[in-house]
Amino acid sequence: MDSPRNILRAVKAAKRILIPLHLRPDGDSIGSALACEHFLRNLGKTVTVVSADSIPESLLFLPGAKRIKTIDPNDLPLERFDLVFLTDNAASSRFSKAGVIKFPPKVILINVDHHQRNPGFGDLNYVAANASATAEVLYDLFRRWRVPITPEIANCLLTGIYTDTGGFIYPATTADSLIKSADLIRKGADRDRIAEQSFRSWTPKAIQIWSQILANTVVRKNVAYSHLPHTHLRKLNCSQSELAGTRGFAVNNLILAIRGVKAAILFTEEKPRQIRVTLRSVGNADVGKVAEQFGGGGHRNSAAFDYQGPIQKLMTKTVKMVREVLD
Known part of the structure; x- marks a missing residue:
């Protein structure tokens, strides 16, 4: 330094x-x-x-x-x-x-x-x-x-x-x-x-995004994950700047706030096969290591990466990798 x-x-x-x-x-x-x-x-x-x-x-x-x-x-x-x-x-x-x-x-x-x-x-x-x-x-x-x-x-x-x-x-x-x-x-x-x-200045559009994220949330022991399909974003005509803070708040304050959850993942399909993955964790679970494997980065408890490809395979692989850093 x-x-x-x-x-x-x-x-x-x-x-x-x-x-x-x-x-x-x-x-x-x-x-x-x-x-x-x-x-x-x-x-x-x-x-x-x-x-x-x-x-x-x-x-x-x-x-x-x-x-x-x-x-x-x-x-x-x-x-x-x-x-x-x-x-x-x-x-x-x-x-x-x-x-x-x-x-x-x-x-x-x-x-x-x-x-x-x-x-x-x-x-x-x-x-x-x-x-x-x-x-x-x-x-x-x-x-x-x-x-x-x-x-x-x-x-x-x-x-x-x-x-x-x-x-x-x-x-x-x-x-x-x-x-x-x-x-x-x-x-x-x-x-x-x-x-x-x-x-404390969320728009009605943000509430609709959270509603979709929560409806798609899956909890498996200490990992919770959700996905936001591009069809929903297109219907809402959601801009990148509107999406950024809304998405981050949902992962940190909604999904990760579920009792017993140690890691939260959100898969946002910004366009078909173009996915933004947001990862959050508590304690020593290093989700930054997971993001690095996909060319992304961040911190131990807060990271993200971009991916191009089918969302289902990515979800399966990412959840498995997050479980490994929790063990």
Whole structure:
């Protein structure tokens, strides 16, 4: 891991900075990126924040969110930038639909993250796997750099921590997460607004999606799984941004909440034979290892991967693999 001093030196030397969000951006991805944007703009930098996927409507309340451009970073003239500041990206292939982007040699890549399996793909890396969220990692960096935490930065960072800990109920929540969150509230973060937008602003469409997921849920001892067929999504005309948060909430707060369940799996058929698999667990069950076998990734208790092929065979194989990490 590179020193915070070296990272700050590179940031100060740069003039034009690109911040790409990871695919299917969530609260930590968006909150961390926008906190960085505010910090960098306050240094007088020219900053561009982009996302290959659209931003969930529930997170557009964040200061600066409407400045995010919906464009794949691979479609930008990358030679115009001096530095790329990546936050919450577990792998170098995670922020562009083109896969791994080859940046011009002069562009410095900074990688700040909290994923356990982040290989340190940047020119400068700061990965703290013990942190609950990348926003928590940035909080620590900002304190070391003596960055003034404005209400705008506080709201962005608290959103990242709050959403990645599920409102402070997921296993990754620590005493440090709570202490830092309390400090962010003191510095101007609106906890009530963040809670409302993150977990209490669901649409009727979301309720219909949950209904389908619950109707298809199967419980086998300590593993529960469900699938969401593409025909249902097509009928609802559900966008990727609408689906992302709705799906995550269903796995974490509905399927995994069943008494006795230690691992939950959701198979979302986004298109025929194009499947997104979301895995969650509690305790020492490492579903991240399962996701890695399919080219995905994440954390021990929270992971995902994409798959192309027949859903039934995939369901059988994945459930078997999850059982093995539970044993």
